[in-house]
Amino acid sequence: MPTLNWIGKEAVVNHHQQVPFHLLKDVPELACGNPGEGNLIVQGDNLVALKALLPYYAGQVKCIYIDPPYNTGNEGWAYNDNVNSPVIREWLGKVVGKEDETLDRHDRWLCMMYPRLVLLKQFLRQDGVILMSLDANEHRYAELLFDEIFGIQNRVETFVWKKSYGGGAKSKQVVNLHEYILCFAKSRDCLGEIVLPPDENTRRYYKFSDHNHETRGPYRLQPLATNSMDARPNLRYSILFEGHEIWPEKQWQWSRERSLVALENDELVIKQVKGKWSVNYKQYLKDGDGEERGAKLYSIIEGVYTQHGTNEVKELFGDGKAFSFPKPPELVQKLVQAFSDKDSLILDSFAGSGTTAHAVLKQNVEDGGTRRFILVEMGDHIARNVTTERVRRVAEGYTNAKGEHVEGIGGGFRYCELGEPLFDEHGKIRDSVRFADLARHVYFTETGEPLPRERVSKSALLGDCRGVGIYLLYNGILGDKSANGGNVLTRVVLAQLPPFDGPKVIYCAGCLLGRDRLRAENIIVRQTPYEIKVS
């Protein structure tokens, strides 16, 4: 398989491992409605924020949508990751210029994206997908980057989004009207069939009605004959109608038996026009169970334009200055509808004006879903005054530019900032780290899975994963708060541990039990803080 190489690649392929774990700090005054609804907005660089979120959400996200800087040379983005490499240090803080100004602009963009995509992959469920918007600036490199990180076999599609309908008076050669949306699955084999509810365009074709209308809805006519399938002799037969034998040019789509039943049930429409017989079958909008026939998702997305996104922000904030080039919510909603279930978790780590949250809430209203969102936005001003404010207005209602009140559609959320790193500069766990915080990190370190919400309790036994009991001795969880007292595994402490029938992994500050005793008790000891590491 061809792979992509660029300046700095070697320095960033494992960078996600070096990013320190930070705690998340709630900012209750920026929360909205019921913060327990499961929606979350995080302000901070997504490299650090994603790492902080992993112990909570790894393997749980059904759909990631990201819209990172396109590297157009107009965005003013700078590479700022703390990678320990001389080449990369050179770039720190310098704004990436236009094509001929910054020869390493593509290298910097790839270095920025690589560790973030590696982290994002860890959030996906087995049947999850990641979608990324971008334009021609990085599209050709991004395809190869995705092949490498997600696996070429998991490529689902590159959507072409027709973002505008014309214009481009200043273009010297070609007027560009489209962008791309890359789509990769965590595992394409696990991604089910994608069927959308019929849209208005599709419904227009269902214009006839018969005695089945109540149960099957309206119908459209589709030709029963086909010339496009491989020749199948059993599909070539005559249909008897009012004494005429009607033959297909090549063959029918249905077996003889199925056609006979349809004829008897008045589901074939047979006509002679200008001496030629035509046989059509009635395709009803609803199947036999009353379910509406779904529409397929096309690789070209039309009918929703950049201008819609700008109008939406104008409608919400009174003018379009709050955020430049937001995506239209209908575009993201279409993706959310296609690639998530009604109760899915959706993640956007380049949140901007919060379009993804808006799309998730709208989709929930339309289909009665309970999807939740996690947004990450780096800009402090944007996160507080645009992302959060937009989602709050959408959720709680607002007065639009025309002075009319728009009802809220609901959707409470938590707002967090990045707190301190878990470990101090000497590698010690900070005093401020609570048992529940460390428990999540320990459990995730050991299992690669988040500690289930209902299991976060004040017990040294965090839970069992695949038959192994995971314990944490920290902050004197068993009652002994003396320095290192209850955090060291001794005979006395062992006797006090909540029982677990099976092998145990115990995270503790030290261990005074001998090897034989540990073997006899089926215990593996992991010393904190050194063995709390997550790749």
Ligand SMILES: C[S@@+](CC[C@H](N)C(=O)[O-])C[C@H]1O[C@@H](n2cnc3c(N)ncnc32)[C@H](O)[C@@H]1O
């Ligand atoms: C193209 S905009 C996204 C627009 C968004 N889809 C919308 O419809 O409003 C990219 C956003 O990502 C943010 N961003 C850039 N680098 C980031 C990073 N490292 N971590 C988090 N956010 C970042 C920028 O501040 C900007 O708001």
